[in-house]
Amino acid sequence: MKFCFRFICLISLCCLSKVELTAQAVGDTNILKLDYQGRRIMDADDAYSYLLKVWQEPPLWATDLYSYPDQKRLYTRHYADSTRRILQGLYTSYHPSGNISEQGMYENGKRHGRFEGWHENGKRSSLFQYNMGVMIDTNRRWNDAGELVYESVLNAEGTGYVKGMNRGAGFNESGPMLKGARHGEWTIYQEDRLMMKMQYIKDSIAISECYDSLGNVANGPCIYEREAMFPGGANGWYRYLQSNLRYPDEARRGEIQGVVKINFTVDKDGVLSEYSIASSPHESLSREVIRLLQKGPQWMPAIQYNRPVKMRHSQNVVFRLQ
Incomplete structure (x- = not known):
């Protein structure tokens, strides 16, 4: 598949x-x-x-x-x-x-x-x-x-x-x-x-x-305000996923697909931490999303009142077999 x-x-x-x-x-x-x-x-x-x-x-x-x-x-x-x-x-x-x-x-x-x-x-x-x-x-x-x-x-x-x-x-x-x-x-x-x-x-x-x-x-x-974002914004994140996402063999064999919903913190320097899976179809997909975030570059931090601030962020990644 x-x-x-x-x-x-x-x-x-x-x-x-x-x-x-x-x-x-x-x-x-x-x-x-x-x-x-x-x-x-x-x-x-x-x-x-x-x-x-x-x-x-x-x-x-x-x-x-x-x-x-x-x-x-x-x-x-x-x-x-x-x-x-x-x-x-x-x-x-x-x-x-x-x-x-x-x-x-x-x-x-x-x-x-x-x-x-x-x-x-x-x-x-x-x-x-x-x-x-x-x-x-x-x-x-x-x-x-x-x-x-x-x-x-x-x-x-x-x-x-x-x-x-x-x-x-x-x-x-x-x-x-x-x-x-x-x-x-x-x-x-x-x-x-x-x-x-x-x-x-x-x-x-x-x-x-x-x-x-x-x-x-x-x-x-x-x-005034800006949310934390991946370098290059949505297009940069999409290109990063295209090049780096791996569909886990365990999930592929079991024909498991769906959305991994993850929360994490982006600090004032753009460093990610405090990963928390909100929901996921399978543990192997959760591990892959965490790996992608840990392997990736620092993010652009959130801005509030023209200064970088620590922010909790949510991200969804959809895994779909075809």
Whole structure:
């Protein structure tokens, strides 16, 4: 057998297979197999990464998404009809332990009303209020130690001020909101030192300035945030896999295929460590992914407020026999 692989850094599961199931009887449950991009798999021999359970709760339709092969529930969603395009009603996401991560209501595809979040340890992580997708009223976020790290006070149109967003290491980010979007001058301080100024227009940074330790405008690039990445980005990672990935003999003989989901840390120098397999079809595939990461070059570190920072990163590698 020949084999091929695919990869993805961060997957989005917001637009999963939208197969209409109008013939399904009330109370029946359909189980769909999805690939790593959330597309429905029709061939029984193809590798799949998720299981989607679909059933009707009149007048709504409901879905549970599970990762595969570990079969951990990721979320429960409700939709307005069988096309599953418009979120309506209760939404719940889950931590790997099965504890609730976030819960709230949707109205015509938009967050509406109270949304609450909890850390894995059970402590509250967030409490937000929405009016048809726009954040309103007083909203707060806490870290897993219970310390307040974010607070905003907004009117019924989502206009107001974020009084402080504690991003750790003494950083605080503040600025105005206009109808649910950042708009105007935002500042970032570390303790009492000005680090950055950004001019926002409807949530997009139009102009940014970084400052040195003396308070002068710094020369060179001024980067607000950037995720850690393989040298050369997605194309560089793809070329590296093409040249270096080996399909393990044990997995090939057993015709084992699927997605290895791995988490690891990229430190400020781009060195990788703390590998953790989130899920995998087989141990031999897990070992191969870890070998690839350990053998590879240093990564480009994450950037926050124009300085390199340590970051936890997730990566998926798909093994597929053909």
